[in-house]
Amino acid sequence: MPPPPLDAPAIEVRGLRKAFGATPALGGVDLTVAPGTVCGLLGPNGAGKTTMVRILATLSLPDGGTARVAGHDVVGHPARVRGSIALTGQYASVDEVISGRDNLEMFARLYRMRGAAVRRRAEELLERFGLTDAAHRPVRTYSGGMRRRLDLAVGLVVPPVVMFLDEPTTGLDPQSRVGLWESVRELVRAGTTVLLTTQYLEEADQLADRIAVLTDPDGTGGQVVAEGTPFELKSALGGESIDLTVRHAEQLGRAAEILTREGGRAATLADDPRRATLAVGAGGLPGTAVLAAVLGELDNAGIAVEDLALRRPTLDEVFLNLMNRPSRDREMA
Incomplete structure (x- = not known):
């Protein structure tokens, strides 16, 4: 439907x-x-x-x-x-005293459904949202996740x-x-x-x-x-970065040299004495190409790698960047 x-x-x-x-x-x-x-x-x-x-x-x-x-x-x-429309807010708005099935059937009747159509729609939604086994239990006994699923199901009585x-x-x-x-x-x-x-x-x-x-x-x-x-x-926030963690701190300097040479820009050393980061993209070689070259050179140099990953910006970083930029810059984004 x-x-x-x-x-x-x-x-x-x-x-x-x-x-x-x-x-x-x-x-x-x-x-x-x-x-x-x-x-x-x-x-x-x-x-x-x-x-x-x-x-x-x-x-x-x-x-x-x-x-x-x-x-x-x-x-x-x-x-x-x-x-x-339907609206599901921050808190479940269903009746906690009656069962999940009764909630669905009550809303179906409010939408002017009658007879077998009411029961059929309630069954469909209980099954769809994984609530069939709890259908006859009072909603007050439901977990938070079950209540939210029931709240969403109520909003879909009429799609x-x-x-x-x-x-x-x-x-x-x-x-x-x-x-x-x-x-x-x-x-x-x-x-x-x-x-x-x-x-x-x-x-x-x-x-x-x-x-x-x-x-x-x-x-x-x-x-x-x-x-x-x-x-x-x-x-829009910027390019990718390669994050490298070596197993032995004394090898980080040599590893950073390899990152710098293969990436065409200076690697950045982290507070962790075994980690370095290289910004890639933004007009240079694709991050995947740089990653493959770096991995080969690290292996040739006998550097023990604990972790090597190509990382893209996250939405968290996008959000924080927008919140911290001057208003004029944000309006131009």
Whole structure:
């Protein structure tokens, strides 16, 4: 039961502004999200991520600008927007007293399903989210990961065109987080568009087709200061690096000489007396070519290598770089 297809952007935001009294929250946000994709919305606390989600979900009115979700204006046609979306917030919103099955059947009836269709949809979602064995247990006995999966299942009783996931894995253990990631991937494969806010940059790297970084560069409210695929954002930060750890500290000097010669630039020695780093790319030989040459020369020189790896920038580094750059530079990113 996939959602109906869209022939327009799933989310289209232009100049969106919001303030709470004298405190600006959004300072003119522009964002477009293509149908059937995951857009990761990143930013520090207070950047306006949740405020933006609340506006898009028709829970709050903007002070200016426009926003359309599933082709509908959030101010002019809020009921149409609400009929096209689902929202999963930072905390599970299901009823903890009744069972997982009862929660799903209750929401199905609220969506005007009747009879066998209610039970059939509940069974489908319990099986899809791995909750069949716990279907009759009160939700208060569920683990955090199980509650989050049930919360997501409730949002899919009627598959939404757009789903907002506002920090959905907050407080989950790594195994539960990975399980929820796979549930999100299945949701997108079925045709739903997802706007994901998260504090876990690895989560955005794993799930998002595109990422928008929201921050307040000049105290006038949150703005999108960088946008692109995870690969594009990491590539914009800089090239790759080769990290080398030798087994014996007395061999590091010779190893650093090899790194410098093969890479065409000076290697950097780390605080660890057995480690050195070489920046590669940025107009030079590809990192993989330099890595292969370095490995051969180290072997010829009889240098015992404990670890040798080609490392690319992480989203964490991209994020920290954007937060630490002057506002004018961020606006140009």
